[in-house]
Amino acid sequence: xxxxxxxxxxxxxxxxxxxxxxxxxxxxxxxxxxxxxxxxxxxxxxxxxxxxxxxxxxxxxxxxxxxxxxxxxxxxxxxxxxxxxxxxxxxxxxxxxxxxxxxxxxxxxxxxxxxxxxxxxxxxxxxxxxxxxxxxxxxxxxxxxxxxxxxxxxxxxxxxxxxxxxxxxxxxxxxxxxxxxxxxxxxxxxxxxxxxxxxxxxxxxxxxxxxxxxxxxxxxxxxxxxxxxxxxxxxxxxxxxxxxxxxxxxxxxx
Amino acid sequence: xxxxxxxxxxxxxxxxxxxxxxxxxxxxxxxxxxxxxxxxxxxxxxxxxxxxxxxxxxxxxxxxxxxxxxxxxxxxxxxxxxxxxxxxxxxxxxxxxxxxxxxxxxxxxxxxxxxxxxxxxxxxxxxxxxxxxxxxxxxxxxxxxxxxxxxxxxxxxxxxxxxxxxxxxxxxxxxxxxxxxxxxxxxxxxxx
Numbered sequence: 482x483x484x485x486x487x488x489x490x491x492x493x494x495x496x497x498x499x500x501x502x503x504x505x506x507x508x509x510x511x512x513x514x515x516x517x518x519x520x521x522x523x524x525x526x527x528x529x530x531x532x533x534x535x536x537x538x539x540x541x542x543x544x545x546x547x548x549x550x551x552x553x554x555x556x557x558x559x560x561x562x563x564x565x566x567x568x569x570x571x572x573x574x575x576x577x578x579x580x581x582x583x584x585x586x587x588x589x590x591x592x593x594x595x596x597x598x599x600x601x602x603x604x605x606x607x608x609x610x611x612x613x614x615x616x617x618x619x620x621x622x623x624x625x626x627x628x629x630x631x632x633x634x635x636x637x638x639x640x641x642x643x644x645x646x647x648x649x650x651x652x653x654x655x656x657x658x659x660x661x662x663x664x665x666x667x668x669x670x671x672x673x674x675x676x677x678x679x680x681x682x683x684x685x686x687x688x689x690x691x692x693x694x695x696x697x698x699x700x701x702x703x704x705x706x707x708x709x710x711x712x713x714x715x716x717x718x719x720x721x722x723x724x725x726x727x728x729x730x731x732x733x734x735x
Numbered sequence: 736x737x738x739x740x741x742x743x744x745x746x747x748x749x750x751x752x753x754x755x756x757x758x759x760x761x762x763x764x765x766x767x768x769x770x771x772x773x774x775x776x777x778x779x780x781x782x783x784x785x786x787x788x789x790x791x792x793x794x795x796x797x798x799x800x801x802x803x804x805x806x807x808x809x810x811x812x813x814x815x816x817x818x819x820x821x822x823x824x825x826x827x828x829x830x831x832x833x834x835x836x837x838x839x840x841x842x843x844x845x846x847x848x849x850x851x852x853x854x855x856x857x858x859x860x861x862x863x864x865x866x867x868x869x870x871x872x873x874x875x876x877x878x879x880x881x882x883x884x885x886x887x888x889x890x891x892x893x894x895x896x897x898x899x900x901x902x903x904x905x906x907x908x909x910x911x912x913x914x915x916x917x918x919x920x921x922x923x924x925x926x927x
Binding site: 523529542544547552 | 750753755758759762763766767770780781783784787788791792795796799800860861864865868872873874875876877879880881882883884894895896903904906907908910911913914917918
């Protein structure tokens, strides 16, 4: 369906469609099942997603309580119920116990010394970059660089994406979204000072990208194992932010 | 005539209030039965804990909707939600037909069945919308969330630093993408 139709459906659902257009759309929906289905689907998407966003704080709090209470009421780690009662038991000779213990100790020691540092593991767990989706207007200076940077960034070619974003920002230094993504490129390239400077500047503004910048500032500190700084920034992430749940989870792990 | 509220509504209220004592009471009274059911159907105590937790969360989500009234015993309702969730889980794990053996019997489960079925369907449809919404680009997600949570399109465009016309066009493209994905998904037809 044409995007104009979705604009009309949105206006209809927002209650801002003119009387005649509203009546015409309703009449069309009565005779066109595909239109009626799309209208109903968009309406349901709005209702369900809005309700879910509104429920998020209550869900998070309830889940926390359920986890705490649940931990004391189930025999965790008991394995399958089917294998429990009828399962066979083996007795190991003492020499085998000693060999098994030595092997286990070796495995634990190898794991301990060879595993990546904790901050790197946490960074790998939490540090996924959002896909770039820039607002590109063809008539603007540097639009070609921004368009190219979007594709390059999404291919994870961060050095090249940074070059293209830097060229674009030469003409549009106030584009916060482009600066944020330049910061992400610096972060991936382990140029922490440059990344932090960008994230701090955006994060301390009232820009729509401020929460995102603070989240990645915290991750930049995490990657450098500056845990106190990381915690300090995570604690500043607002509960309305889309990163709040991740920030809370990371704080717990820290 | 309004539908009478069941005395077990106190359990629903405990979930809505995130009341630790009330929730502990739910676990004390019902967790063992759900563990017995899950373990009798190829699961473990850990599986039972997860199913129980997810079921309570889904029930709380449904209970927050306007007009929700518990009209049946909470235990039957909870058992049937857990049963449905565990059935879906073992079907997903085995990827083949499964049979369930019940460890509890309840009388007059018509209302509990209907409530449990509606909670499971509601949860599955919520998940479907959320999964496809999360597949949208960061820009689309930000735009739709701002717009659908009460900002006017002028405010949205100011917030995002784009023109009003661009924000409207982009929003339509994002919704078109979302609905296209959902309508093409197998879940869409199976969850009607």
